[in-house]
Amino acid sequence: MTQGFNLKRVEAELRDVRRQLVSLLGLREETKVERTADEMDQIQEAESRELAARNLDSLARQLRLVDEALDRIEEGDYGICVECDEEIGLKRLTAVPWAQRCLRCQEASERIEARRSRSALPNAA
DSSP states (O other): OOTTOOHHHHHHHHHHHHHHHHHHHTOOGGGOOOOOSOHHHHHHHHHHHHHHHHHHHHHHHHHHHHHHHHHHHHHTOTTBOTTTOOBOOHHHHHHOTTOOSOHHHHHHHHHHHHHHHHHHSOOOO
């Protein structure tokens, strides 16, 4: 594990982030559907619901990453890249305590995901 890293502090920080995420995920009021007669209001409300749903999805993804980081702390694997088994840099763990991958593997993963996203888009004609 990376030298000079206070694992107890990181664990407390992750638990705090987890509490905040759970609290935010409990606020689902913005996704409820209301019927209005005005078509423009309906369009705006649909867009608001879509944005709220994307935000909830993002929060749920982050909560999963935080939970996995807490599991890695418990198992003694925290700070080790899930892809290459090398140590994750101290700067990266400080900035993103729930990081699963070292910077090199994260960048490779993001490039692959970007290619998948581009290939999933319909061809512009």
